[in-house]
Amino acid sequence: MQKEYKTITEISGPLVFAEVDEPVGYNEIVEIETPDGQIRRGQVLETTSDHVAIQVFEGTGGIDRESSVRFLGETMKMKLTEDLLGRVLDGSGQPIDGGPEIEPDKREDIVGEAINPYSREYPAEFIQTGVSAIDGMNTLVRGQKLPIFSSSGQPHNDLALQIARQATVPEEEQEGGESEFAVIFGAMGITAEEANEFMDDFERTGALERSVVFMNLADDPATERTLTPRLALTTAEYLAFEKGYHVLTILTDMTNYCEALREIGAAREEVPGRRGYPGYMYTDLAQLYERAGRIKGVDGSITQIPILTMPSDDITHPIPDLTGYITEGQIIIDPDLNSQGIQPPINVLPSLSRLMDDGIGEGLTRADHADVSDQLYAAYAEGEDLRDLVNIVGREALSERDNKYLDFADRFEAEFVQQGFTTDRDIEETLEIGWDLLSMLPKEELNRVDEDLIEEHYREETEEQVTAD
Known part of the structure; x- marks a missing residue:
């Protein structure tokens, strides 16, 4: 049976406080009817043997001490x-x-x-x-x-x-x-x-x-x-x-x-x-x-x-x-x-x-996923560190190897991370882009990738093109 009271004692922000004569269930759903007939829903936020705090979902505007409170005997569903x-x-x-x-x-x-x-x-x-x-x-x-x-x-x-x-x-x-x-x-x-x-x-x-x-x-x-x-x-x-x-x-x-x-x-x-x-x-x-x-x-x-x-x-x-x-x-x-x-x-x-x-891994995405990810992380992190160094000594003071990592970091952001909000790449395409970027670096720098994977995926021509550029 629904219990109904007209015992509101206080209204504070989104909360309504009312007196009760028996315990009410925590989280129980409440209907509050205003004097003009509007129904507001809420739930019991705090309950004791003689009062409850009710959280009103639709706001407390229009609710006053004359409003009636009905406890529905069930929680929000x-x-x-x-x-x-x-x-x-x-x-x-x-x-x-x-x-x-x-x-x-x-x-x-x-x-x-x-x-x-x-x-x-x-x-x-x-x-x-x-x-x-x-x-x-x-x-x-x-x-x-x-x-x-x-x-x-x-x-x-x-x-x-x-x-x-x-x-x-x-x-x-x-x-x-x-x-x-x-x-x-x-x-x-x-x-x-x-x-x-x-x-x-x-x-x-x-x-x-x-x-x-x-x-x-x-x-x-x-x-x-x-x-x-x-x-x-x-x-x-x-x-x-x-x-x-x-x-x-x-x-x-x-x-x-x-x-x-x-x-x-x-x-x-x-x-x-x-x-x-x-x-x-x-x-x-x-x-x-x-x-x-x-x-x-x-x-x-x-x-x-x-x-x-x-x-x-x-x-x-x-x-x-x-x-x-x-x-x-x-x-x-x-x-x-x-x-x-x-x-x-x-x-x-x-x-x-x-x-x-x-x-990830063999049988899940692609066998080279973990290695490519690890190597991309390492190379990009090194490129980021070198960017800080360039701000101090200038790019001309860096070695050829260091300049490759700087170029890698730029291309990683421009080609791997950058794709727009409308481009949908499957995992095959993502890893192929990763290999294109890793092929900018000399093979001996790919120390986180299995040698068999390097032989299978490393693009020799990409390295030559980067050198020519």
Whole structure:
């Protein structure tokens, strides 16, 4: 039976406090009816034997002490069906695309359940994003959580769209080649202009047909942002573990999500942690990120790419710092590369995919993938170091060998990293470009590549052409 009260005692920011005469369940869904008949939804954020704190999703405007509070006796659930593919929903899971109401096959609690560690299957299959700096150097693996660290004004949204558009599991990576690929796109706190860009791209490229899009805009209530990623991940779990899809979940922008946590914490007058963020933010983020993975005996998988903008481009800020502890690497968007017109401006040196070694190699992508990646890293790092030296002594003071590494670094950025946001490269093309670049260097410098691979792939003519130039 629904319990109804008219006992609101305080309204503070996105929170409503009310007296109760018996305990109410944590996370229980609440309906608040204003005197003029409007219905606002919320959930119980804190509960004791005689009062509750209610987080209101649609904002507290119009709510006063005369409003009635109804406790529905259930937690927030997501309506789930395979027909969600191709749909656009708001940040609270309601359709906003003009389509029919959702007719669910089932409804699931959005909090989700942790994957039993014993049942987890270790991520080991390659996901091809079509982006050379990721596929070749920081490979994404099925079931992994690999965030993108960016900063304000950088084209991380363009990269997110490119990955959503191009990502696929190559047929040879699929067990039996039967699982389909789907994308869950959760946007939190984005502007209306960004939302229009996202939707135009999804519709123009046809990516929407295999996607479910959740849109929480900047002018939507901040508390709704705490729901959006959970609704998205609940949908991902349904498609992956019950329908057998390989699901790529892109969440942007996690910084806006964390700001919503800070706003709610301030309204609750909690003791703040680092830089004013709640002390439980690590646990909260872990609850989201750890919903990625694979389960033994289940065909589907959930791979996460959370995107966050680092305030002041500070990687030690609590949001990227805690995200880095929980996830398996990071892709770094570099403002300097962006200012040079490199698209996508991914700096491969500080970027990392901790599961890359398990997703590449013979029988997975190509036998030379690991060697090419290692050698490209080493050569580019040396070229970067020499750029600093050139600023001091000038290029004329460097040896012929050093000048080759400088040329390598320039071409690596211009040919390997640079590809634009519309170019889709398969892994074969990415590695062929890598060999073209490595062939600029003398064979004796390729000390991280197996000799048999050098004999098979090294382009002698490329070295002669570079010398002639």
